[in-house]
Amino acid sequence: MLDTIFAGLIHGSAYALVAVGMSLIFGVTNVANFAQGSIVAVGMMTAWWLGTSLGWGVVPTAIAVIVVTGLLGLIMNALVIAPLEGRKPIAALLATIGVGQILDNGLQIIFGTQTRRFPELLPTYNLQFAGVRFGTSDVVMIIFAILSMLGLWAFLKYGKAGQAIRATSQDPQAASQMGIPVKTIRNLSFVIGAVLAGVSGIFVGLFNTNINPMNGGTIGMTAFVAATIGGLGSIPGAVVGGLALGLIESVGISFLGDGAHDLITFGALLIILIIRPQGLLGGDDVKSEPLTGTFLGGGRPINLPWWGNLGLAVFALATPFFFSDYLSGVGTQIAIYSIAAVGLTLISGSAGQTILGMAGPFAVGAYASAILSTRLDWPFLAAFLVAGVIAAIAASILTFPVWKLSGHYVAIATIGVGAVMVAIIRIWEPLTKGSLGIQGIPFPKVFGQSLYTQQMQYLLDVIVLIVTLVIVTRIRSSHLGRVFEAVGSDQEASEALSIRTGAYKALAYALAAFFAGLAGSLLAHQYTYIDPTIFNSNMSILILTIIVLGGMNSPLGAVLGAIVLIGGPELLRVASDARVLLYGVLLVVIILFRPQGLFARKA
Amino acid sequence: MNIWKKALRNAAVAVTVAGTLLGVSACGLGGDSASSSSSDSDTVNIGVIYPKTGQYAEYGKLFQQGFDLAVEKVNKDGGVKGKKLGLKYYDTQSDAKQDAAVAPKLVSDKSVIAVVGDYASPASSAASPIFQQAGLVHYGFNNSAPTFTDTGDHVWTPQIGQDVYQKANADIVSKKAKKISVVYIENDWGKQAYQYFKEEAEKNGTQIVYESSYLPDSTDLSPILIPARDAQPDAVVNIGYGPDGALVINTLRDKLGYTGPFFGGQETSEFLDNAGKNAEGTIITGSFSATGTKDAKAQQFVKDFKAKYGNNPGNFEVTAYQAIIDLAYAANKTEPTREGIQKALQTVTDFPLYQGNGGTFKFNTKTRRADNIDPILLIVKDGKFVQYDGE
Numbered sequence: 001m002l003d004t005i006f007a008g009l010i011h012g013s014a015y016a017l018v019a020v021g022m023s024l025i026f027g028v029t030n031v032a033n034f035a036q037g038s039i040v041a042v043g044m045m046t047a048w049w050l051g052t053s054l055g056w057g058v059v060p061t062a063i064a065v066i067v068v069t070g071l072l073g074l075i076m077n078a079l080v081i082a083p084l085e086g087r088k089p090i091a092a093l094l095a096t097i098g099v100g101q102i103l104d105n106g107l108q109i110i111f112g113t114q115t116r117r118f119p120e121l122l123p124t125y126n127l128q129f130a131g132v133r134f135g136t137s138d139v140v141m142i143i144f145a146i147l148s149m150l151g152l153w154a155f156l157k158y159g160k161a162g163q164a165i166r167a168t169s170q171d172p173q174a175a176s177q178m179g180i181p182v183k184t185i186r187n188l189s190f191v192i193g194a195v196l197a198g199v200s201g202i203f204v205g206l207f208n209t210n211i212n213p214m215n216g217g218t219i220g221m222t223a224f225v226a227a228t229i230g231g232l233g234s235i236p237g238a239v240v241g242g243l244a245l246g247l248i249e250s251v252g253i254s255f256l257g258d259g260a261h262d263l264i265t266f267g268a269l270l271i272i273l274i275i276r277p278q279g280l281l282g283g284d285d286v287k288s289e290p291l292t293g294t295f296l297g298g299g300r301p302i303n304l305p306w307w308g309n310l311g312l313a314v315f316a317l318a319t320p321f322f323f324s325d326y327l328s329g330v331g332t333q334i335a336i337y338s339i340a341a342v343g344l345t346l347i348s349g350s351a352g353q354t355i356l357g358m359a360g361p362f363a364v365g366a367y368a369s370a371i372l373s374t375r376l377d378w379p380f381l382a383a384f385l386v387a388g389v390i391a392a393i394a395a396s397i398l399t400f401p402v403w404k405l406s407g408h409y410v411a412i413a414t415i416g417v418g419a420v421m422v423a424i425i426r427i428w429e430p431l432t433k434g435s436l437g438i439q440g441i442p443f444p445k446v447f448g449q450s451l452y453t454q455q456m457q458y459l460l461d462v463i464v465l466i467v468t469l470v471i472v473t474r475i476r477s478s479h480l481g482r483v484f485e486a487v488g489s490d491q492e493a494s495e496a497l498s499i500r501t502g503a504y505k506a507l508a509y510a511l512a513a514f515f516a517g518l519a520g521s522l523l524a525h526q527y528t529y530i531d532p533t534i535f536n537s538n539m540s541i542l543i544l545t546i547i548v549l550g551g552m553n554s555p556l557g558a559v560l561g562a563i564v565l566i567g568g569p570e571l572l573r574v575a576s577d578a579r580v581l582l583y584g585v586l587l588v589v590i591i592l593f594r595p596q597g598l599f600a601r602k603a
Numbered sequence: 604m605n606i607w608k609k610a611l612r613n614a615a616v617a618v619t620v621a622g623t624l625l626g627v628s629a630c631g632l633g634g635d636s637a638s639s640s641s642s643d644s645d646t647v648n649i650g651v652i653y654p655k656t657g658q659y660a661e662y663g664k665l666f667q668q669g670f671d672l673a674v675e676k677v678n679k680d681g682g683v684k685g686k687k688l689g690l691k692y693y694d695t696q697s698d699a700k701q702d703a704a705v706a707p708k709l710v711s712d713k714s715v716i717a718v719v720g721d722y723a724s725p726a727s728s729a730a731s732p733i734f735q736q737a738g739l740v741h742y743g744f745n746n747s748a749p750t751f752t753d754t755g756d757h758v759w760t761p762q763i764g765q766d767v768y769q770k771a772n773a774d775i776v777s778k779k780a781k782k783i784s785v786v787y788i789e790n791d792w793g794k795q796a797y798q799y800f801k802e803e804a805e806k807n808g809t810q811i812v813y814e815s816s817y818l819p820d821s822t823d824l825s826p827i828l829i830p831a832r833d834a835q836p837d838a839v840v841n842i843g844y845g846p847d848g849a850l851v852i853n854t855l856r857d858k859l860g861y862t863g864p865f866f867g868g869q870e871t872s873e874f875l876d877n878a879g880k881n882a883e884g885t886i887i888t889g890s891f892s893a894t895g896t897k898d899a900k901a902q903q904f905v906k907d908f909k910a911k912y913g914n915n916p917g918n919f920e921v922t923a924y925q926a927i928i929d930l931a932y933a934a935n936k937t938e939p940t941r942e943g944i945q946k947a948l949q950t951v952t953d954f955p956l957y958q959g960n961g962g963t964f965k966f967n968t969k970t971r972r973a974d975n976i977d978p979i980l981l982i983v984k985d986g987k988f989v990q991y992d993g994e
Contacts, residue, residue, distance in 0.1 A: 003825075003829050004825070004826055004829050004830075007823070007825035007826065007829065007858075008825075008826065011822075011823045011825070105656065108656065108660060113660035113661040113663070113664055114661050114872075114873055114876075115661065115845070115846035115849075115873050115877060116873075116876065116877065117849075117876060117877045117879065124857070125857045125858060128860075131829075131859070131860070132825065132829070132858060132859065133857065133858050133859070133860060134858075207822075207823075208822045208823075209850070209853055209857075209877075210822075210846050210847075210849060210850045210853075210877055212658075212846070214657070214658050215822075218820050218822070249823075249826065250823075250825070250826045251826075252826075253826035253827060254826040254827065254829065254830055257814075257815035257816060257817075257827060258786075258789070258815055258816060258817035258818060258821055258824065258826065258827050259789045259815065259816035259817070259818065261817070261818045261821055262818065320632060321632065324707070324711055325707030325708070325710050325711045326704075326705075326707045326708035326711055328707060329703060329704050329705070329706060329707035329708070329733070330704045332703070332704075333700055333703060333704050426789070434794065435789055435790050435791050435793070435794045435816075436748075436750075436791050436794050436795060437724070437725060437728075437748075437791050439728065439750040439753055439754075440750070440753055440754070443732070452736050453632055453736070454707045454733070455632040456632045459632060526703060526729075526732075527699055527703060527725075527728065527729040527732075528728065528729075528731070528732045528754065529724075529725060529728030529729060529731075529754075530725070531724075531725050531790075531791055533723075533725055533790065534699050534725055566700070566704075569701065570704060570705075573693075573694070576655070576694070577655070577656065579656060579694065580656050580657070580696070
């Protein structure tokens with residue numbers, strides 16, 4: 001056991017190092033930087049190239065990495081984050097997702113697709129303890145993590161620039177009035193965060209030994225979990241969170257096997273948040289909510305007159321009759337994701353609670369429908385509707401303890417809920433066949449007619465989408481919708497009016513999960529095969545991105561967002577290699593020019 | 604005023620609705636294939652759905668090398684029934700959503716006579732029903748999942764089934780070890796492969812003293828490899844791919860000081876480069892050895908491949924190459940049309956075989972899988988995979 005614990009602590013210190021940078025950015029700029037993992041990968045790949053191709057030693061490599069990632073942080077802030085200053089923080093979050101995609105795919109174009117061995121810049125296995133070999137690299141990594149933690153803490157507490165950073169994060173206007181150059185200070189925070197990420201890249205590379213340009217996503221996600229466990233914004237918390245996560249994973253996996261890895265990681269996140277809602281070392285002084293969308297003064301959805309809506313509906317219903325197979329095929333994907341996204345506007349738009357785990361209810365709907373129709377021979381329409389209900393119930397039960405959390409911890413906890421739902425599907429083999437997936441799901445059959453062409457399925461998807469739009473729009477204009485809106489606009493004021501905000505958020509989320517479940521069912525019956533890898537965190541992020549792009553609380557905007565985000569990669573097919581990179585650029589450009597969303601007005 | 608405006612709007616809506624309905628009533632929901640006829644240009648194409656970008660892009664690269672070389676050869680040898688053979692590449696990132704979106708595009712392209720790919724089974728399976736419905740052969744040359752061909756009679760795979768592979772694998776393991784620890788990759792392929800391996804190992808009386816799966820993106824496997832080592836096995840068996848295979852062997856040797864025999868990894872440069880000297884002596888079950896093959900046409904393929912790309916081909920390159928050669932062979936035996944390919948796969952019994960021991964192979968018309976491709980054993984000697992006779 002000692003060896004397992006020891007191995008876990010070493011892995012944990014790699015998490016801790018990345019988490020420190022994450023927490024710094026989050027704490028001082030209030031931006032949840034989803035590109036942080038990708039910057040780690042930039043540092044890692046730069047070091048790989050310098051270390052192998054040029055044979056540089058550790059010190060010059062580290063200096064080069066500092067310069068490269070520091071510049072990258074500066075450019076990223078100047079071009080992407082700073083212009084969004086004063087906008088909804090969710091716009092900046094979305095922009096960082098776009099930047100992450102640009103970096104990941106840029107790295108892949110530059111360095112190729114291969115998984116490689118990281119050069120031994122420092123001895124990696126020259127020491128031994130408890131039957132586990134480790135190296136100078138690990139020792140230096142731990143010392144570096146602790147030093148950077150202490151250094152940052154002292155800098156933020158006593159340093160002049162550090163105090164300015166904190167002042168800026170608490171109140172930019174006030175800071176500016178006191179003569180603090182707010183712009184420079186923000187640049188400085190981003191440079192420090194990026195440099196930390198870059199240097200961590202060297203150590204993560206040394207630790208992982210196997211490296212690939214696309215590693216950034218996973219590295220970022222685990223660091224985010226570690227930082228949250230420790231208490232977001234708390235730098236000592238990031239170190240404690242990293243070590244704790246390494247330890248929990250290591251011990252948990254040694255008992256349950258690595259097949260349960262996700263369940264352990266995200267289960268631990270949920271349990272720790274439920275026991276300690278502010279993370280292990282987090283204070284409860286974080287008032288601003290970087291992951292929430294609608295403040296008073298946020299964007300308002302553009303409303304079409306009734307004849308405009310009717311015209312659009314008729315047009316949409318007509319498209320299956322003249323679209324080619326290809327257009328209909330793309331159309332099915334757009335419509336299915338739209339259904340989930342339109343539902344999400346209720347909770348993330350109206351009720352103001354960002355949900356980052358929609359792949360969970362989506363997967364439950366797909367599996368419920370698949371199992372009901374293959375094992376119990378239910379007719380499609382019954383399986384379809386019940387799939388939505390099951391998704392809503394499963395999501396509500398698992399998310400129930402989360403509503404007592406506050407602020408952005410809810411959003412992060414939903415990442416955990418989504419991942420745990422998929423992890424349970426993977427492990428519950430007797431019911432779901434686990435990783436093997438379910439094959440032979442029948443095409444949808446409506447009133448005796450099997451929908452076997454793209455056009456027929458597309459027509460079904462469009463009809464479901466229109467019904468979803470009608471229901472969601474009706475809810476928005478009902479009394480219930482106004483209450484959701486009130487909860488989203490000002491939670492404190494709503495509480496003062498004795499509205500139970502947690503309960504209403506739970507209701508809005510259940511509705512969103514219902515529609516996600518319907519979308520999942522349509523997807524399952526179109527693909528005829530599903531397995532857990534389809535419902536990954538990229539799916540969750542995509543659904544959220546769709547509504548952010550469309551305008552958080554605009555159901556029609558969600559459809560527009562889906563057209564751009566799912567049609568986009570198809571349109572960009574001409575670009576070959578750079579397709580996904582251009583997609584990231586498109587995302588960033590749209591958000592820079594319309595931060596309130598495509599289909600929303602500035603307030 | 605208001606009434607007029609309203610009436611005008613109503614009229615506008617009515618006109619739009621009526622116009623659109625009128626416009627579409629001529630068309631139907633039957634799909635492109637119902638309303639168009641086949642083209643007769645002098646090029647026919649094979650559609651390729653594969654990961655050019657994204658996390659599986661490395662495999663896409665290997666596939667593309669095999670495809671390109673195969674098409675060159677086919678056209679040099681006179682094409683298919685006098686027509687030129689081409690490839691239509693579609694990047695899907697092996698993402699089911701993009702496969703489903705792009706499959707209809709291939710179906711509606713009348714120059715496409717068959718489709719090969721994708722890399723991963725979920726992605727392939729999302730496209731299969733669309734090809735099946737259109738009567739277009741889906742040749743999932745990399746999809747060894749046992750249920751892959753269940754979608755319908757136009758879905759085929761020449762992949763050696765994992766039942767055959769893992770039987771051979773368990774047999775060679777049982778020759779060398781009585782007690783083993785097994786770690787395998789947690790996905791549709793790994794899960795299935797391990798089930799077959801375990802069945803055969805039990806038959807052979809091999810004792811599995813530790814087993815665990817691992818997720819494809821896990822970066823630290825010490826928590827499962829420590830108990831795997833501490834169970835004191837005669838050998839450690841890994842069922843997985845290249846990068847994770849290298850991670851397993853490196854962790855065992857470098858970090859945990861394990862010195863016993865190792866079965867696992869993958870016949871790719873990714874595995875060999877990442878594992879380095881740790882890979883020495885590793886035995887795997889494969890289907891092709893560039894240096895060991897005794898088949899004349901396979902030797903020629905190795906020579907051509909080396910001339911074009913500078914390195915020896917591995918399993919991925921050869922299966923991709925063979926997929927195109929086989930489909931061209933099918934087209935030449937019947938006719939270069941969708942129907943011709945399907946008919947040839949059902950009737951032709953001597954498809955050129957580059958893998959295994961070479962020669963030819965045919966399909967089992969019930970399972971639509973290759974019947975008689977034998978796996979071979981490979982061992983790492985001096986940083987290279989060479990054929991191994993099992994002694």
